[in-house]
Amino acid sequence: MSKHYPTLIKTATDVPLTIAVKAIDENGEQVDKHIACERPLTVYLNWRPIVTLMTLGARPESLALGYLKNQGFISDLQQLESIIVDWEVSSAAIITTESIQDLEEKLAEKTVTSGCGQGTVYGGFMDGLDEINLPQRRIKQSMIYSLLKNIGEYNETYKNAGAVHGCGLCLDDQIVDFVEDVGRHNAVDTLAGEMWLKETPGEDKIFYTTGRLTSEMVIKVAKMGIPILLSRSGATQMGLELAQQMGITMIARAKGKHFLIYNGADNIEFDAIPAKRPSKK
Incomplete structure (x- = not known):
């Protein structure tokens, strides 16, 4: 067809x-x-x-x-x-x-x-939701780090003005599409619309978001057929339960060399374990 x-x-x-505005900074000076x-x-x-x-x-x-x-x-x-x-x-x-x-x-x-x-x-x-059967896909820790580095080049509105969330559709460490919006769910819905219109498959993709991994976010990503969810922010209890139910690999608090895998740790190959930070006395 x-x-x-x-x-x-x-x-x-x-x-x-x-839009351009004028503000007064902490020194009492006007800035653009x-x-x-x-x-x-x-x-x-x-x-x-x-x-x-x-x-x-x-x-x-x-x-x-x-x-x-x-x-x-x-x-x-x-x-x-x-x-x-x-x-x-x-x-x-x-x-x-x-x-x-x-x-x-x-x-x-x-x-x-x-x-x-x-x-x-x-x-x-x-x-x-009971009919969703997501594939279990393995990825490397080093690829997560590479993706996090690459995603930083796409936050144009955030860098310019702040006050927005970003979501990315990724193939390995490459960003296929990236959307920013004032709400994280607007960004994920926009990518869902793009994927549906272009008939883009989700089973080989990773979904990145700057927002929290709530139940609503997990459900939307599952409906897009994407098995791996990566966030700079944290996760909620219901979001985790749904990720476990639908087999989504959930990785949160991902920034720099740090991340927390709340579900699907068996799908991660730990090939780039960073040196442990010295403990503070």
Whole structure:
């Protein structure tokens, strides 16, 4: 079957990701700085409003698509007709011929989460988790270090303005795609939308995030078919339980030469163990 690409319609130009501002530093002096933009984006499904996300605005079409897929509202790429983005009214509409089952029931059942930039999941988000069977992939410790070094070249908005999270889709130590947004879940949904649209397989990939490894993050990565999850931040109890349930190798607090494997240690080849730091007296 040939790849299917829905029609993308943008009725306004792309929006800036940062703006220049003036601030007063600790010396009482005026300095020129940039801060991250934050704007609402209302996601529509067949012109039915679903949610309003607070976003940087880098790839609204992929964000809307990935959000609706991860929440369980849509599942058939072949039936997508168009994606319409209009920043004049801060909206992204997904138009599909797919039959949307139990839409009102899903919208009525929602859970407030710890996610920054989003914070709500709907009924249907947990559907199908028992059917996920992720492959067990082995990687080398040295490759983790190389990936962490390479990922540092992709945090452009963070370096310029701060106040954003970043997520990367990686093949070994190479970064295939990288997205920054004001919320970590916006970034993962954007990558999910890109992967779905391009029919990119996940079984050979590693997912990197600067954000916490919560239950919502673990579920989304599992739905993307990615078996290894790597974070600069920590993990939560429910996130760990779900990683164990679905066989995700979970690596947290990864920075420099340090990391903590909370699940899947058998999938890591320890070929670059660093020298131990001398103990403090």
